[in-house]
Amino acid sequence: MMVENRGTGGTRSRAVETAWPLSAVDPGRIAANGGSSSFPQTAFTESWLLRLSPWQRWAVLGLVAIVYFIVGKAGLKLALGNASVSLVWPATGVAIASLLLLGQRAWPAIAVGAFLVNVTTTGAILTSLGIAAGNTCEAVVGAWLTRRLAAGWRAFERAQDILRFALLAGPLATGVSATIGVGSLCLGGLAGWTDYASLWSKWWLGDAVGAVIVTPLMVLLITQPKPRWKTNHWIEAGLLFGGLFVVSAILFIPSVDQSYPLTFIYIPFLFWTAFRFGPREASLATLIIAALALGGTLVGHGHFSTLPLEQSLVLAQAFLGVVALTTMTVAASVSESKHLEAIASQLAAIVESSYDAIIGAAMSGAIVSWNKGAERMYGYSAGEAIGKPISILSPSHNADEFPQILEKIGREEHIEPYETVRRRKDGTLLDISLAISPVCDAHGAIIAASAISRDITEQKHTEAALVEANDKLKAWLNQLEQETHEITLLNQMSHLLQSCVSGDDAGAVIRQFAEKLFPGDSGAVCVRNPSQELVETVAVWGPYPPAEQVFSCRDCWALRHGQIHAVTNTRLDIVCPHWDNEPWPANSLCVPMMAQGESLGVLLLRQPVLVAVKTTGVPQRLTVSREQLAVTVAGHIALALANLRLRETLRAQSIRDALTGLYNRRYLNEALEREIRRAARGQRHLALVLLDVDGFKGLNDTYGHEAGDAFLRELGAFLHKRVREEDVACRYGGDEFVILLTETSLETARKRARQLRDGIKTLSIPYRGQYLTPPTVSMGAALYPDHGSSADELLRAADDALYKAKARGRDCLVMSTEARDEMARQRGA
Numbered sequence: 001m002m003v004e005n006r007g008t009g010g011t012r013s014r015a016v017e018t019a020w021p022l023s024a025v026d027p028g029r030i031a032a033n034g035g036s037s038s039f040p041q042t043a044f045t046e047s048w049l050l051r052l053s054p055w056q057r058w059a060v061l062g063l064v065a066i067v068y069f070i071v072g073k074a075g076l077k078l079a080l081g082n083a084s085v086s087l088v089w090p091a092t093g094v095a096i097a098s099l100l101l102l103g104q105r106a107w108p109a110i111a112v113g114a115f116l117v118n119v120t121t122t123g124a125i126l127t128s129l130g131i132a133a134g135n136t137c138e139a140v141v142g143a144w145l146t147r148r149l150a151a152g153w154r155a156f157e158r159a160q161d162i163l164r165f166a167l168l169a170g171p172l173a174t175g176v177s178a179t180i181g182v183g184s185l186c187l188g189g190l191a192g193w194t195d196y197a198s199l200w201s202k203w204w205l206g207d208a209v210g211a212v213i214v215t216p217l218m219v220l221l222i223t224q225p226k227p228r229w230k231t232n233h234w235i236e237a238g239l240l241f242g243g244l245f246v247v248s249a250i251l252f253i254p255s256v257d258q259s260y261p262l263t264f265i266y267i268p269f270l271f272w273t274a275f276r277f278g279p280r281e282a283s284l285a286t287l288i289i290a291a292l293a294l295g296g297t298l299v300g301h302g303h304f305s306t307l308p309l310e311q312s313l314v315l316a317q318a319f320l321g322v323v324a325l326t327t328m329t330v331a332a333s334v335s336e337s338k339h340l341e342a343i344a345s346q347l348a349a350i351v352e353s354s355y356d357a358i359i360g361a362a363m364s365g366a367i368v369s370w371n372k373g374a375e376r377m378y379g380y381s382a383g384e385a386i387g388k389p390i391s392i393l394s395p396s397h398n399a400d401e402f403p404q405i406l407e408k409i410g411r412e413e414h415i416e417p418y419e420t421v422r423r424r425k426d427g428t429l430l431d432i433s434l435a436i437s438p439v440c441d442a443h444g445a446i447i448a449a450s451a452i453s454r455d456i457t458e459q460k461h462t463e464a465a466l467v468e469a470n471d472k473l474k475a476w477l478n479q480l481e482q483e484t485h486e487i488t489l490l491n492q493m494s495h496l497l498q499s500c501v502s503g504d505d506a507g508a509v510i511r512q513f514a515e516k517l518f519p520g521d522s523g524a525v526c527v528r529n530p531s532q533e534l535v536e537t538v539a540v541w542g543p544y545p546p547a548e549q550v551f552s553c554r555d556c557w558a559l560r561h562g563q564i565h566a567v568t569n570t571r572l573d574i575v576c577p578h579w580d581n582e583p584w585p586a587n588s589l590c591v592p593m594m595a596q597g598e599s600l601g602v603l604l605l606r607q608p609v610l611v612a613v614k615t616t617g618v619p620q621r622l623t624v625s626r627e628q629l630a631v632t633v634a635g636h637i638a639l640a641l642a643n644l645r646l647r648e649t650l651r652a653q654s655i656r657d658a659l660t661g662l663y664n665r666r667y668l669n670e671a672l673e674r675e676i677r678r679a680a681r682g683q684r685h686l687a688l689v690l691l692d693v694d695g696f697k698g699l700n701d702t703y704g705h706e707a708g709d710a711f712l713r714e715l716g717a718f719l720h721k722r723v724r725e726e727d728v729a730c731r732y733g734g735d736e737f738v739i740l741l742t743e744t745s746l747e748t749a750r751k752r753a754r755q756l757r758d759g760i761k762t763l764s765i766p767y768r769g770q771y772l773t774p775p776t777v778s779m780g781a782a783l784y785p786d787h788g789s790s791a792d793e794l795l796r797a798a799d800d801a802l803y804k805a806k807a808r809g810r811d812c813l814v815m816s817t818e819a820r821d822e823m824a825r826q827r828g829a
Contacts (some may be wrong), residue, residue, distance in 0.1 A: 379426055
């Protein structure tokens with residue numbers, strides 16, 4: 001059968017007894033092994049004697065010796081024919097019980113007690129020693145056999161152990177005492193060898209009956225606690241034992257006719273004791289009967305007194321042994337049955353109270369047991385389920401599961417817990433954890449299967465929720481890691497962009513980090529040119545960068561509206577004109593780059609075709625996180641470009657003349673020092689031309705400063721256009737200008753200076769509707785390293801040459817060599 005369970009308990013159901021083969025439970029064996037049972041339990045163990053102090057141990061052993069001595073002397077009072085041989089010898093029961101309870105180490109107490117009993121009876125020391133040795137061996141062998149064969153001091157709780165004790169341990173051990181004891185009497189001359197067999201049989205019978213009656217009583221009285229009976233139980237016990245006394249008095253008084261065998265009257269009382277009480281009370285009842293029967297026989301009353309006294313005692317002892325054995329066996333059997341019933345009830349209560357579904361099914365597949373947990377789980381009552389096929393719980397898609405399970409159970413296989421699906425009465429499905437085991441009868445044949453199942457629907461939901469939460473956590477951690485990586489890259493990019501000194505530097509940095517920030521994507525950064533009407537590409541990346549390198553600001557919707565513009569479907573979304581020539585403008589993004597309210601350009605981004613177009617052929621939009629990253633990157637780039645422009649503006653203001661647009665004197669000093677070092681390394685010449693406007697003060701006085709400024713602006717524009725890219729034209733101050741000519745010889749410098757002078761004369765300078773007459777210029781030129789090896793020397797040489805040009809009448813060019821020669825002639829004159 002199969003058992004599926006879940007629930008709290010109620011009363012025992014008729015189906016549970018079929019589901020659980022309780023005959024397999026062995027409560028007596030459990031008790032013998034120290035486990036729990038329904039018999040009265042104590043904390044008694046044999047080792048307690050070892051835990052006592054030495055003097056306490058000796059006191060206990062002395063008490064045992066005294067008890068043995070008293071009981072032994074009482075037994076010898078009934079000796080017939082020989083003072084040392086008695087048909088009534090309860091001392092054997094005392095000895096075996098003592099060793100069972102105290103352990104084999106208590107044997108000296110038995111030896112001392114037995115010796116004292118016999119030496120005080122016969123006075124023969126050697127004979128007494130022999131008899132004491134036999135009695136001691138009897139106790140030791142009896143206790144050892146009881147432990148080996150009948151569960152030790154717990155032997156009187158099970159019928160089979162009682163039979164082993166009574167039929168094996170008791171008779172064998174008492175045979176040892178009879179053999180040694182009678183032999184000692186014959187050797188000591190206290191008995192003849194011809195009487196050996198008769199004395200041996202009397203000795204053995206007295207010891208055996210004493211062991212069967214006294215040993216169980218002593219062990220049970222000591223090992224089991226006092227009974228906790230209710231009042232009615234005490235009353236019943238009083239009636240029982242009162243009835244025994246009355247029956248014994250009737251059977252063993254002189255007025256009763258001895259010709260009728262009325263001893264059977266004891267039987268109802270013995271069974272009453274066995275069924276209503278237990279082995280302890282049964283052994284006590286047996287002792288009461290034995291005491292009254294032996295007492296009546298000794299005084300010649302009762303049904304055993306019709307024969308001679310010795311034969312009457314033998315008959316009485318045999319009767320008492322049978323009564324004791326029968327009563328104890330029946331009592332133990334009844335106790336075992338009660339214990340089994342208690343276990344069965346307990347197991348039934350456990351099954352019924354279990355929150356899990358426990359179901360039993362026969363090998364045919366029919367349900368034979370159904371607990372409350374199964375009712376709660378599946379919705380069927382026990383009456384509805386029992387007798388139905390177990391397949392009523394199987395979903396349609398899992399119909400083959402139960403036949404396979406029953407096939408495995410038939411092979412005595414245990415099915416470990418596994419997860420499956422079951423169907424409730426209302427048709428709903430639930431997830432369960434199921435374990436199945438075979439159930440065998442007393443002969444080991446498989447008769448059913450028991451299954452225990454637990455509803456794990458909530459557990460599955462919880463697990464699914466945990467998996468989902470774990471996936472979300474992983475995704476969040478991955479996103480956090482990605483964002484951290486992106487923030488790190490953004491910080492690095494921003495740091496490098498702040499260090500850029502030109503647009504080309506910024507473009508290289510942007511391209512490097514854009515490939516890392518947008519792996520697999522293609523894109524470009526386009527910046528407004530100074531005209532503010534066109535957008536030029538300064539950085540591109542990815543396998544499919546935008547084809548348009550320059551386009552109008554009006555061709556991008558992001559620049560028009562100053563907002564992000566995404567295209568995911570060319571049929572539904574507006575496509576920017578600059579994407580018109582692209583093979584796949586879908587899945588693209590335009591992000592305006594704004595800084596301080598000014599539009600600086602646009603960031604273009606799109607995914608590859610294989611990513612953008614899925615199996616459906618519909619392009620997928622860039623993820624929200626991708627768009628956010630694009631906006632953030634655009635913001636960083638815009639801020640960096642704005643700062644770069646600001647730095648360029650500030651630097652231009654610091655090195656250029658505001659009126660003419662030429663470099664100023666500060667920049668000249670830096671450039672001259674730099675070019676001198678470069679010329680020195682390359683061993684090349686460097687020319688410096690100093691230019692001064694002739695009559696500039698008169699121009700200001702005649703037409704005003706505005707006219708002078710207009711002339712200076714035109715002159716600056718002229719010089720900017722006429723010098724080479726590698727040359728430097730500066731406004732040195734006022735109406736003085738400096739032209740730095742790199743890698744130029746003296747003759748080339750003279751030629752280019754004359755060209756400039758002649759060109760200035762042809763300038764057309766508009767001013768207030770008229771054209772000013774351009775004034776002439778004077779020039780002085782010096783050559784490095786011929787006229788000076790440092791910037792100061794070179795400027796001084798050019799200034800001296802300019803001074804000589806002014807002195808000659810202006811509108812001329814004087815080289816530094818000429819100025820030096822003329823100054824030398826003047827000093828010589």
